[in-house]
Amino acid sequence: MKSSTSPQIGITIGHNAGSPPVYELGAAYLQAVTKAGGTPLLLPTSLPHDSLLSLFQQCSGLLLSGGRDVDPLRYQTRPDPRAKGIDHDRDEAEILLIEIALANGIPILAICRGIQILNVAMGGSLYPDVMQDHPGAQKHDFYPNLPRDAYRHTITLASGSLLQTIMNTDMIQVNSLHHQSIKSPASGLQVVGMAEDDTIEAVVAPHKDWVIGVQWHPECLPQDTHAQKLFAAFIETARKRNKQP
Ligand SMILES: [Mn+2]
16 A cells, blocks of 8 residues: 555656666656655666566656657657667657556656657657757757756746646746757647747647646756646645556
């Protein structure tokens, strides 16, 4: 039995095959979930799937964390040398977790790479490099030498959308630490946040109870009221649903 007061939130972790191989996850994800009242449960994506799913069965929410690039062959027919750090195990594991979460009404918060793999898992496509491939796009890859909590652009939120309702505002300031972005949204997703250059920065799944993807990093903005509202709503939804896969 899980505690009804602190829902367990599964957070996916990527694998870095360097020497020695390590798992990588920014501590900010754990801090954001904990601060909002959740208990993080880490989901190492290179585990055998039966082990991974036995961990996920204990979770009431799925947080798809940031990381390196989704394999372009998952959404287009040509490889792309600009995609870095492709991790097939992670792509496959996260797509599996997304399918289970969607089928079981488990709330999903998808951050940065997370919004990208969510879109790909549901049938959409990405720009392998938004600044080069999306006409008129501005700079979005403010890394690695700049602070992760610096506001870099604004986002306009779709009126009446789940995200706009949670944040209770039509425009927010965000950080920007990505070089890929959504090209074609999946048919099951609705775009609810756009940057000034029309880069897609937020989606929801309108036919699901609580699925939100954001292209920025709210976990790196601990002082930001809107980021706090997003994590609070996610944890509260996980607490209420408390469903298992
Ligand atoms: Mn951006």
